[in-house]
Structures are given as structure tokens and as C-alpha cells.
Amino acid sequence: MGTCIQTSHLTKRYGAILAVDNLTFEVQTGEVVDLLGLNGAGKSTTLYMLTGLVRPTAGSISIFGKDLHRNFLSISPLIGVLVERPAFYDYLTARENLKLCARLARREVTVDRALDRVGLLSAKRRKVGGFSTGMRQRLGLAQALLLEPSLLILDEPTNGLDPEGTSEVLALLRQLADEAQVTILISSHMLHEVEGLCDRVAIIHEGRLLSCERTDALLSYDERHVEVLIDAPESAAKRLEEQPWVESVEMRAGRLEVVLRDENAHQLAVFLFAAGYRVTGVIPRQRTLQDYFLKVLNR
Amino acid sequence: MIARIWTAYRFELDKAARRRFTYLGVVLIVIAVASALLIRPVSRDSEADYAFIAYATPIALNLLGLLVLVTYCAGLVSTELGSGSICLALVRPLRRHEFLIAKLLLGMTYAAMLTAAVATIAWVIPLAFGDLTGVTYGGETVFTATDMTAAYLFGALLALAPQGAVAAYAIMISTLTRSTGAAIGSAVGILLMLDIVKYPLRIAPFVFSTYIETPWRVFTSYCDGLDANWFPDTAYVLVNSVVYTVVFTAIAILSLSRRDLHT
Numbered sequence: 001m002g003t004c005i006q007t008s009h010l011t012k013r014y015g016a017i018l019a020v021d022n023l024t025f026e027v028q029t030g031e032v033v034d035l036l037g038l039n040g041a042g043k044s045t046t047l048y049m050l051t052g053l054v055r056p057t058a059g060s061i062s063i064f065g066k067d068l069h070r071n072f073l074s075i076s077p078l079i080g081v082l083v084e085r086p087a088f089y090d091y092l093t094a095r096e097n098l099k100l101c102a103r104l105a106r107r108e109v110t111v112d113r114a115l116d117r118v119g120l121l122s123a124k125r126r127k128v129g130g131f132s133t134g135m136r137q138r139l140g141l142a143q144a145l146l147l148e149p150s151l152l153i154l155d156e157p158t159n160g161l162d163p164e165g166t167s168e169v170l171a172l173l174r175q176l177a178d179e180a181q182v183t184i185l186i187s188s189h190m191l192h193e194v195e196g197l198c199d200r201v202a203i204i205h206e207g208r209l210l211s212c213e214r215t216d217a218l219l220s221y222d223e224r225h226v227e228v229l230i231d232a233p234e235s236a237a238k239r240l241e242e243q244p245w246v247e248s249v250e251m252r253a254g255r256l257e258v259v260l261r262d263e264n265a266h267q268l269a270v271f272l273f274a275a276g277y278r279v280t281g282v283i284p285r286q287r288t289l290q291d292y293f294l295k296v297l298n299r
Numbered sequence: 300m301i302a303r304i305w306t307a308y309r310f311e312l313d314k315a316a317r318r319r320f321t322y323l324g325v326v327l328i329v330i331a332v333a334s335a336l337l338i339r340p341v342s343r344d345s346e347a348d349y350a351f352i353a354y355a356t357p358i359a360l361n362l363l364g365l366l367v368l369v370t371y372c373a374g375l376v377s378t379e380l381g382s383g384s385i386c387l388a389l390v391r392p393l394r395r396h397e398f399l400i401a402k403l404l405l406g407m408t409y410a411a412m413l414t415a416a417v418a419t420i421a422w423v424i425p426l427a428f429g430d431l432t433g434v435t436y437g438g439e440t441v442f443t444a445t446d447m448t449a450a451y452l453f454g455a456l457l458a459l460a461p462q463g464a465v466a467a468y469a470i471m472i473s474t475l476t477r478s479t480g481a482a483i484g485s486a487v488g489i490l491l492m493l494d495i496v497k498y499p500l501r502i503a504p505f506v507f508s509t510y511i512e513t514p515w516r517v518f519t520s521y522c523d524g525l526d527a528n529w530f531p532d533t534a535y536v537l538v539n540s541v542v543y544t545v546v547f548t549a550i551a552i553l554s555l556s557r558r559d560l561h562t
Contacts, residue, residue, distance in 0.1 A: 014559075044561070051390050053560040073303075073392045081390040087383035091317050097387075104391040114442075143387065155419050 002152055003065070003184040004029045005050065010059035012045050012207075019045040021207035023059070027200075029150075030181040032173065033212075034198040036293060042207035043187040044084060047155050050185065051081045063151065077105050080149035086140030086154050090129030094120055094139050101143055107171055112140040117172060119165070133193035141169060142173055145176075152176070154186040158193060166190075170197050191289040195219060201289065203296045211296050218292045221284040223263035228256040228272065229281035238276055243271065300500055303393055307401035310388070313406055320374075324367035324409075325416045331359040332420040341429035346522070348429035349447060352421045352489045353515070353522040356451075359417045360458065361511050368413060368462060369486045372406040372469030376555070377482035380474075386560055396552045399470065406466030409458065414455050414462070422451075448519040457533060460540035462544035464507040465490075467547035474554040507543040510536045 005027040012020040013070060020042040027033045035043040048054035050061055052072050061068040063075050088097045098111040115121045117137040123131070128139065137160045144152055157173070160168040174197055176182040188194050194201060195215060202212040224247075230236050233256050237249045240258060247259040258268060267281040315321050335355035340349045376399070379385035388398055424496040425431050434442040440546060442450075497503040513536050520527035 048559070048561060052384075052388055053389060055557075055559060073394070076390060076392045079390070081386070083383065083386050085383065086386075088387065089314055089317075089384055091319075092314070093324060096317075100310055100313060101387055103313075104306060104388055106306055106392075290340065 002029050003027070004031070004063065005185060006062040007046075007050075008060045008062070010046065010049060010061065011057045012042070012049060012054065013057040020049070020056075023204070023207070023209050023210055025202060025212055027183055027185055028227065029183050030177055031200060032177045032184040032186070032198045033200045033202060034186050034192065034194045035202050035204055036188070036191075036289075037204040038297075041204045043204055043205075044155055046184065046204065047153050047187055048083070049151055051079065051083075052076065053083070077107070077147055078150045079143035080152045082140045082144040082152075082154040082157055084159065086136055086143065088128040088136065088139060088143075091127065093125050093127055094131070094142075095124040097139065098143060098146055101146055105147055107147055109146055109148075111146070114146045115139075117145055118142045119168065134162060134165055137161055138165065138169075148180075150182060152182055152184045152186075153182065156188055157186055158188065158190060166193065173197060191293065195289050201292075203293060205297060213292075215289070216291060219287055222287050223265040223284045224244075224260045225285040226258045226260065226265045226268055227281070227283040227285065228258055228268070228279065229283070230256060230272065231278040231280075234274060236275075239275060240268075240271075246263055300397060304397045304404070306391055307388070307398055308404045309379070311401050311405040312397075312408070315409070320371065321409070324371055325413065327367060328359045328364045328413055328417055329420050331363045332356075332417055335359070336424065341425045341517065343428075343430045345430050345432045346434055346524075348425035348431055349434060349522040351425055351538070352428070352451065353519045355421045356417055357391050357512055358517075359421070360414060361515075364413045364417060365465060365490075365511065366487065368406070368410055368465055369469045369490060370483050371409055372402075372466045372481040373473045373486040374479045375402045375406065375470055376473035376551075377476050377479045380477040380558075380560075381479060389560060395555045397550050399555055401476070402470055403463075403467055403544075403551075406470055408462045410462035410466055411459055414458055418455050434521060434524050441524045442521045447518070447521055450521050453529070454514040454518050457536055458511075460537055461507060461510045461514070464540040464543040464547065465511070467506065467544040467551070471547040471551040471554070474551045474558070486493050504535075505539075507539055510539050 003026050008024050010020055010023040023046060037043050037045060045054060049056050052068060064078065066075055068075055094115060095111055098114060102109045102111060112121060113258060115124050118141045120135065120138050120142060123135065141157060144154065158169055170193055175182055177184055196214050200212060200214050201218065203210045233251050237251055237256055240246045240249045245261050247261050250257045259273060260268060265282055265284045272279045332355045333398060335351060335358055339351040339354045341351050389395060394427045431444055433440045433447060469486045473482045476482050493506055493508055497506045497509065503509045513532050517527045517529055
């Protein structure tokens, strides 16, 4: 697995505003990476710089081992881009829009295959001016997938899609990464979507990269926060509160929510069994991306 | 680079062919030519019929045609900047200057189309209802029908040069704003302003719009039975137009190259 994207000290300044500040990161081939951050954090600007639509103030971008700006003409056919709120020529049909895009890349491609992948084949002869937001988004994805790219750069890919469309698109993206080794760099606020799709999550705040971690590591179980299913919760709560290794106990809907001083759910289970309770479950809470995101941002 | 510009130019042609305004502009100037009949009717009198052509052509092409061309070209880039559709093209293997040159070629093609439409109607009407046998004076033929046709055709070809400069000017304005309305308003407004101030300020010989009517002078003189020379006017028209086309295009390229294309 080689490096697909490499940025070095990437900086973008809009007048007095520093949108992206000295950003250095790498994305490996076949990885799915999400740029996560608050509004105005610099995610979209970073993505746009990677597509050549926005010029960096400083720093460099290397894609497939080549400098993007020096080799734009050879690199761009390998990249599929979906910008936020994709725009098309409204007076043309979906099919005509994609055919024009393919013509610009001077490639013979099956436009219908791209439309079929995003579920727009039946609307191929409709003018884009009459498309809903979700349909435009799907067409944007079809346009990004049109040339069978090795790298996809997608800004809010599920924006405007209904739940069914969202899950179809996420499944398609995961499939592309797994089966065709397509590298995908996305920007999405939908944390639950990102959790299932991305291999790594990069958190950007005020233009700076705060963290870039593997998603599976971030979503591990938190053995400090434990949910206990037990036959006598009130009595068990009293006993647990007396233990020095227990920070707090709360009863909620007949269950105990226990916060331990250390990550040691095993000790809790052993204690409850030894005390003679009928325990049906000791469930450590799974960490969420939201927890991690807020922790990184110190919120 | 030429292959990419050619591809982008065909891309632009395909889009233009599907836009209503492309045809609306042509229809408007055709109506303008036909309307000239109200002032200079054709009458199976060769002089009067050539006079109709000499009157209708500049009216249609240099007044309304100019406005149509400026409006059309001023919307070429600004519309795409405003909607964000420019991103569709510029994430493909195409440099920004190539994209702009393709737009300029489209603008020039449109100018040629307008000229061809005006010329066709301006000649078809007198050919059908008038008499185009040359210009006579005192019963003697001063300019034959061939002389007149050649003068008109050369004028039409020469007119493409200042029209190209006008197209480049409007495209330059178009790269400066995302708003199509602002681009069209500015392009037309500045052009009108220049026409008002260029003579009092004595800068008319250096302004590109001054030469828009020059290509038709010889034909107009012939219509009046007067001889006229193509030179040095032709040289002025060509040099001025080429210089301005290059300058406007360079400014447009510079402007678009420096622009960050957020949607």
C-alpha cells in the first residue's frame, strides 16, 4: 500500500483569515479518510486545494507521488471530485451533462453505468434543472465516478440524500475502497456515517490538524462507563456506591449506569457475582466518534 | 494544448447549441435587419437596394448585434462562476487559460454567426424583392455587382476583428464577477461610457470600440457611388483589435488563474 495523498505544510490564507494552517498529512492507497471539523474549520478548503480549484498560499500537495500543480493534467483524470452543492448545466439532461464531462477528459466511458451506480438511470433523459437536491447530489457522485477514478475527493457526499440513498451511497463507497482499492477522502459532518465508512478520521480545527486516528481504535469500548443489567438494582447501587473504585452509580430504566475510577469492568463483574446478584449483563459503553471529536476539541 | 482547447471549444459549442439565448440573439438581429425596411425600403432600384444593405447591416450588427454579443459573452464565465458549474470543467485535465481561450473562440464564433445571419438577411431581402445589379452614376456603372459583393464580404470578414475584441472584452469582465447581471451591466455600461467620453477626451483612435463601424465604410462609400480605399483603415482595425484581444484575454486569464473556485 503506497501513499496516495501527501500534503506538506499546506496553508491557505484569504486576506486576514487563515483558513488552513500548515497542514501535513498522508492518505494511503485504498484508505477511506474523513476530514472532520466544525463549520469553517478548513475542511472544504483543504479538499478544494487537493482538486486544484483553490490555490494554496504555501505548502505542497503530492498525489500518486507527483506534485499536483506541476502534473495536474496527468493527475486530474485519476481523481473523481464531488464539490459541495454540485452544479450542472440545467438546460441539459443528466446523460448529456455526464457525456460532456467525459468528453472534456477525452475518454470513452459508459455514462449509463455511472448513472446506474447512483440510481439515476431512469432519469437520464430528464433535464437537470428539474432535479431535486438529492438527485443533483447523486448526479454529482455519478460525475465523480464517471472516469473510474483511483482517488475520490468528496465534500459532504450524502448531503441532501434520503436515508435509503445515504446507505446506498455509503455502501457503494465502501465497496469501491474494498474491491477496487479506490482511495477516498471525504468531508462529512454525519458522524454515524463516518463511523461505518472511514478507516481513519482526521480532525481539523481552525485550519490545523489536531488528530488523525484509526476509526476502529477510536470506537473501542470504554470500560469506565459500564451498564449493568441486574436483578436487584437498588440494593446493588447502594453496595457499589460504597466501593472506592466506583466513581458514581445511577439507576436508569431499571439498569445501573456505573462510572468506574479505572477502566476495569472485569472487577465490577467479579464483585457483583461474588455479592450474589443475578447479573444478566455488564456492558461497557462503546466510544463514539462524537465523544472523541468533543474530547479532541476540549468541549 | 491545442487538442485540449479544441475539446473544450467543442464542449462550449455543444452547450451553446442547447441554450435558448444563442438563438434569441440571432432572431433579434434578424428582426432588426427586417425592421430597416421601414426606413429604407427595397424598390427594384439598385442604388436604393444597396443603400438598404448599407443601412441595415451596421444598424443590426453594430448597435443591437454589439449589445447581443456583449450580453452573450459577459455571461459566459460569470454564469459558470455563479452556479459553480465551472468546477465541472476545471477538475478535468484542462488548464484555466485553455478553458478561457475556448470561451473566447465561442464568443468569436457567435460574432461570426451574428454577422452571417445579418449578411444573409440583408442580402436575401433585396435579392428577392429588389435589384442588385451594381451602382450606376449618370447611366454608367461605377461599381459592378461583383465589386459590391466583394466589398461587403471583405467588410464582413474585417468586422470579425473588432467583434473579437468586443468578445474578449466582455469575457474579461465576465471573469471578474460571479453575478451574470453585474457582468452584463458592467460590460454594457463601460462600453457606453467609453463611447461617450472617447471623443471629448480625444482617445477615440485608441479605443477598440471605435473601429467597429470601420469595416463597412468602403461598402457604404461604394453605395454612394464614391470610391474608397481599404488602407490604412484595415491596418488600424486589425492592429487595434488584435492588441485589445490579446490584452483583454491576458487580463481574463490572469483574473481566472488567481481566483479560488469555491462553490
